[in-house]
Amino acid sequence: GARSVELPTYAFQRQRYWLQLTGAVRSGAGYDVDSRFWDAVEREDVASLVGTLAMDDENGWSAVLPALSAWRRGLRTQSEVDRWRYRVSWKPLTDAAAAGVRLSGSWLVVVPSEGVDDTAVVDALAGRGAEVRRVVVEAGADRAGLFSDVGSVAGVVSLLALDEAAGVVATASLVQALGAAGVEAPLWCLTRGAVSVGRSDRLVSAVQAQTWGLGRVAALELPERWGGLVDLPEVWDERAMARLVGVLAGSGEDQVAVRSSGVFGRRLVRATAGNAESWTPSGTVLVTGGTGALGGRVARWLAGAGAGAGAGAGAERLVLTSRRGLDAPGAAELVAELSGLGVEVSAVACDAADRDALRVLLEAEAEGLTAVVHTAGVLDDGVLDALTPERFEGVLRAKATSALNLHELTGELGIELSA
Ligand SMILES: NC(=O)c1ccc[n+]([C@@H]2O[C@H](COP(=O)([O-])OP(=O)(O)OC[C@H]3O[C@@H](n4cnc5c(N)ncnc54)[C@H](OP(=O)(O)O)[C@@H]3O)[C@@H](O)[C@H]2O)c1
Numbered sequence: 001g002a003r004s005v006e007l008p009t010y011a012f013q014r015q016r017y018w019l020q021l022t023g024a025v026r027s028g029a030g031y032d033v034d035s036r037f038w039d040a041v042e043r044e045d046v047a048s049l050v051g052t053l054a055m056d057d058e059n060g061w062s063a064v065l066p067a068l069s070a071w072r073r074g075l076r077t078q079s080e081v082d083r084w085r086y087r088v089s090w091k092p093l094t095d096a097a098a099a100g101v102r103l104s105g106s107w108l109v110v111v112p113s114e115g116v117d118d119t120a121v122v123d124a125l126a127g128r129g130a131e132v133r134r135v136v137v138e139a140g141a142d143r144a145g146l147f148s149d150v151g152s153v154a155g156v157v158s159l160l161a162l163d164e165a166a167g168v169v170a171t172a173s174l175v176q177a178l179g180a181a182g183v184e185a186p187l188w189c190l191t192r193g194a195v196s197v198g199r200s201d202r203l204v205s206a207v208q209a210q211t212w213g214l215g216r217v218a219a220l221e222l223p224e225r226w227g228g229l230v231d232l233p234e235v236w237d238e239r240a241m242a243r244l245v246g247v248l249a250g251s252g253e254d255q256v257a258v259r260s261s262g263v264f265g266r267r268l269v270r271a272t273a274g275n276a277e278s279w280t281p282s283g284t285v286l287v288t289g290g291t292g293a294l295g296g297r298v299a300r301w302l303a304g305a306g307a308g309a310g311a312g313a314g315a316e317r318l319v320l321t322s323r324r325g326l327d328a329p330g331a332a333e334l335v336a337e338l339s340g341l342g343v344e345v346s347a348v349a350c351d352a353a354d355r356d357a358l359r360v361l362l363e364a365e366a367e368g369l370t371a372v373v374h375t376a377g378v379l380d381d382g383v384l385d386a387l388t389p390e391r392f393e394g395v396l397r398a399k400a401t402s403a404l405n406l407h408e409l410t411g412e413l414g415i416e417l418s419a
Helices: 033-042 046-052 061-082 119-126 167-180 206-221 238-248 293-302 331-340 355-365 389-412
Strands: 086-093 106-112 131-137 155-158 187-192 226-232 255-259 262-270 284-288 317-322 344-349 369-374
Touching: 033 046, 033 061, 046 061, 106 119, 106 167, 119 131, 119 238, 155 167, 167 187, 167 206, 167 389, 187 206, 187 238, 206 226, 206 255, 206 389, 226 238, 238 255, 238 262, 284 293, 284 355, 293 317, 293 331, 293 369, 317 331, 317 355, 331 344, 355 389, 369 389
Parallel strands: 106 131, 106 155, 155 187, 187 226, 226 255, 284 317, 284 369, 317 344
Antiparallel strands: 086 262, 255 262
């Protein structure tokens, strides 16, 4: 009865066309008693177990086996998933400042017209050989002509991100304007307190952190004219500025944090399983965007759907919000499905970016609220050159403004969240 099958052509698809061997066999340790037992458990093979252990099923194997099998499969899945997890880590770099680095050529220092003091940066660059030209950007002004006659440029340093009212949008416009003017020099964007390099280094500005998100996209889309991101400490003293110049002069790093203790480079490292904390939902859980694709999945999980490995242990009450509430497509069906799982559900129309509306909702749900899952979002993907302030506004409103509202209001109302 054998038949031939096509062999996989793609080496990494990992669909096996042969029997799975246990770890014991693979490692050559022999097909031992443990493996045989657990294989039978995973197959929920009562007959084989009863035979192996020379006992009858009156001891209740049929009842225990599915749970044991699910537990074992859950562990396997978890260890597989753990292998996919990565996290950011900051590695101390050799201090470039010590080498007495010099810059050359013409450097543009781009500053917002108000609120940001660029003296230290300008002095540091000029003091180390750069011919500095300041370009002051007025808020909301047309940037098309700003770089039309800048001539040959060795590098561009932007302080626009430091303006928390408009920094990320202004930085995107700067990238566009430099491209339109044909300025090929690498662009470096400075922030202050936008990343945290370790436990004792607090992330001060979530707003400036947005520029780090933007910068990583710019690095991928426009590698030929991207310099990097440099996060500066609170105090811009001589040593910090010397370190900044060391980075600009070419350290081979493009995501760097300058701190009083040294210079750190951003790295992606494998997350160990120990980084994952398990969490069991209880009481009331609020899911923003709960009627959307992601929110619906989260809600099913919270309600304990798909019992077994990885299932939520079951919140008692779910509050699903979106701007349309029950009028959103599929919302009524989702509520019915979740109610069928024995959880109390309400779908509420509430714009999470509308602080007053959110406050009313949170006040009403404060008692019993144990967790918030913020899945609300507006999808509007596009390449950097096609971004507009309006597109930023739409996406940031649903995601970032709403997150800030949730964070601040739960704090103000004294709601203690477990997640
Ligand atoms: N789907 C995925 O596989 C996936 C994976 C990773 C990340 N994400 C991210 O997760 C987010 C949600 O994705 P999705 O696929 O679930 O999108 P979706 O199906 O469009 O759902 C978005 C939900 O958010 C709601 N919403 C939008 N603005 C809101 C606001 N201001 N206040 C309250 N609710 C609001 C929407 O309902 P109303 O329009 O009625 O407000 C909708 O219920 C996005 O940011 C997306 O980038 C998605």
